[in-house]
Amino acid sequence: MTQKTEATTDLKSAKSPKTAEDFAKYFQAPSLKDAKKRGKEEVQVHYDFTIPEEMEGIGKGKTYAIRTYGCQMNEHDSETMAGILERMGYAPAEIEENADVILFNTCAIRENAEDKVFGELGHLKRVKRNNPNLILGLCGCMSQEESVVNKVLKSYQHVDLIFGTHNIHRLPVLLRDALYSKEMVVEVWSKEGDIIENMPKVREGNTKAWVNIMYGCDKFCTYCIVPYTRGKERSRRPEDVIAEVRELARQGFKEVTLLGQNVNAYGKDFEDLEYGFGDLLDAIRKIDIPRIRFTTSHPRDFDDHLIEVLAKGGNLVEHIHLPVQSGSTEVLKKMARKYSREHYLELVRKIKAAIPHVVLTTDIIVGFPGETDEQFEDTLSLVEEVGYDSAYTFIYSPREGTPAAAMEDNIPLEVKKQRLYRLNEALAKSGLEKNLAMQGQTVEVLVDGVSKNNDQVLAGRTRGNKLVHFVGDESLIGSYVHVKITDAKTWTLHGEIVSKVEV
Numbered sequence: 001m002t003q004k005t006e007a008t009t010d011l012k013s014a015k016s017p018k019t020a021e022d023f024a025k026y027f028q029a030p031s032l033k034d035a036k037k038r039g040k041e042e043v044q045v046h047y048d049f050t051i052p053e054e055m056e057g058i059g060k061g062k063t064y065a066i067r068t069y070g071c072q073m074n075e076h077d078s079e080t081m082a083g084i085l086e087r088m089g090y091a092p093a094e095i096e097e098n099a100d101v102i103l104f105n106t107c108a109i110r111e112n113a114e115d116k117v118f119g120e121l122g123h124l125k126r127v128k129r130n131n132p133n134l135i136l137g138l139c140g141c142m143s144q145e146e147s148v149v150n151k152v153l154k155s156y157q158h159v160d161l162i163f164g165t166h167n168i169h170r171l172p173v174l175l176r177d178a179l180y181s182k183e184m185v186v187e188v189w190s191k192e193g194d195i196i197e198n199m200p201k202v203r204e205g206n207t208k209a210w211v212n213i214m215y216g217c218d219k220f221c222t223y224c225i226v227p228y229t230r231g232k233e234r235s236r237r238p239e240d241v242i243a244e245v246r247e248l249a250r251q252g253f254k255e256v257t258l259l260g261q262n263v264n265a266y267g268k269d270f271e272d273l274e275y276g277f278g279d280l281l282d283a284i285r286k287i288d289i290p291r292i293r294f295t296t297s298h299p300r301d302f303d304d305h306l307i308e309v310l311a312k313g314g315n316l317v318e319h320i321h322l323p324v325q326s327g328s329t330e331v332l333k334k335m336a337r338k339y340s341r342e343h344y345l346e347l348v349r350k351i352k353a354a355i356p357h358v359v360l361t362t363d364i365i366v367g368f369p370g371e372t373d374e375q376f377e378d379t380l381s382l383v384e385e386v387g388y389d390s391a392y393t394f395i396y397s398p399r400e401g402t403p404a405a406a407m408e409d410n411i412p413l414e415v416k417k418q419r420l421y422r423l424n425e426a427l428a429k430s431g432l433e434k435n436l437a438m439q440g441q442t443v444e445v446l447v448d449g450v451s452k453n454n455d456q457v458l459a460g461r462t463r464g465n466k467l468v469h470f471v472g473d474e475s476l477i478g479s480y481v482h483v484k485i486t487d488a489k490t491w492t493l494h495g496e497i498v499s500k501v502e503v
């Protein structure tokens with residue numbers, strides 16, 4: 001049951017170890033085996049986050065830098081870490097190398113994501129040598145893996161601190177320990193079911209904001225490490241989410257993205273409340289924020305009520321990221337996605353009927369263990385049938401500890417690469433078709449900034465999250481404008497500004 005509680009999460013009490021037994025429980029390296037367990041314990045919501053007195057102001061005159069890898073969840077966690085560090089007096093560093101604290105907020109989703117972090121962590125050996133007072137911390141999803149912690153302990157001794165995804169609120173205490181300890185401080189909780197509210201956040205910019213609606217994942221798709229690194233599914237109380245979005249509206253934010261690994265499972269863990277994602281969106285759409293997005297939707301829990309609410313439009317934008325992973329029912333079964341090709345296509349049909357002009361995007365994995373040529377062809381035909389606007393595509397990467405890692409990975413890398421290539425070709429074709437259909441239309445664009453490649457050109461996003469480039473003045477950054485689309489490319493639209501929109 002999710003319960004509100006005033007019980008203290010004071011950093012010194014609650015989860016802080018008091019006895020030797022507590023110490024062993026909390027000051028420890030992770031265990032994927034423990035992380036897999038799902039208990040019946042109540043989810044406690046803590047509202048009393050504080051920075052311990054002795055840590056207040058400890059960062060005065062000092063600076064920090066955070067490198068973020070992985071998904072939006074990590075981006076948002078980094079905003080929380082920044083918030084905590086700034087409460088302690090730290091300021092953002094202009095140059096990372098000169099920072100007093102550097103945190104690597106990592107992602108474990110695929111092997112190449114991990115390799116990149118190890119490579120860059122290695123480069124920081126020199127930085128640490130030049131600045132021995134630097135505190136170098138590793139956090140995020142990789143910290144939750146014992147193999148990673150063991151490797152860091154063995155070969156990356158210049159790391160000072162490792163903490164995980166469940167104890168971000170303990171950063172002040174852990175930083176203190178790291179500052180005064182000669183040894184690497186490691187505190188990773190493998191099993192956690194609590195929600196910590198009221199942590200400070202430093203949001204990037206004042207236009208777009210992330211808002212967590214739930215944490216963790218209970219789906220256990222057989223290839224995926226997330227249920228192990230993020231713990232069990234637990235939803236924030238609706239009143240807390242709504243209050244946060246209202247506050248963002250008051251501050252003048254122009255877009256909010258609701259975050260969860262599987263937002264459609266929102267509320268399923270409430271025992272005292274019948275309240276799902278559709279209900280939450282129905283409440284949030286009444287808040288005066290011009291655009292509300294959400295990510296990620298799992299096709300299995302996408303119910304009719306949710307479709308009905310989304311069809312109301314308004315500030316609920318017509319973009320749905322609906323990861324399919326494979327177009328073959330047999331592969332989906334092995335992935336434990338718990339839906340079939342037919343169920344997915346039926347869901348797409350219902351969504352398209354209810355939300356005209358909906359932009360559909362997806363995630364697809366190729367080369368899952370045992371995927372045959374025919375099964376891959378099923379993915380290609382599904383892509384054609386749905387007509388996605390864009391997609392993230394991946395070659396399957398075995399993750400230690402997951403069920404799929406024990407399956408025979410019998411597809412040669414060359415074949416996997418070939419499949420990825422063909423899949424991307426098919427997606428480029430449907431992406432271009434979708435974009436061409438927008439030529440001549442005038443669309444609403446939220447201006448993000450100047451284009452990466454040309455500082456005379458502004459870049460922004462449509463309600464459907466399509467990237468639009470147009471010539472305009474920098475003063476428009478952060479506002480809504482109407483742009484007439486004059487030219488469509490596979491992944492971008494180009495246009496001319498028509499007018500500024502007052503919202």
Ligand code: SAH
Nearest residue numbers: 223224261296323363364365394395396397
């Ligand atoms: N919760 C989201 C996905 C989070 S991970 C969902 O279920 O839709 C983002 C994407 O990474 C996944 O959708 C999947 O396509 C990909 N992914 C996850 N594990 C992977 C692995 N072991 N190998 C390759 N791709 C993977």
Ligand code: SF4
Nearest residue numbers: 217219220221224226
């Ligand atoms: Fe991973 Fe599946 Fe959970 Fe998404 S739903 S995070 S793919 S286990």
Ligand code: F3S
Nearest residue numbers: 070071107108109141
């Ligand atoms: Fe990566 Fe963790 Fe997100 S594994 S994708 S950072 S939840």
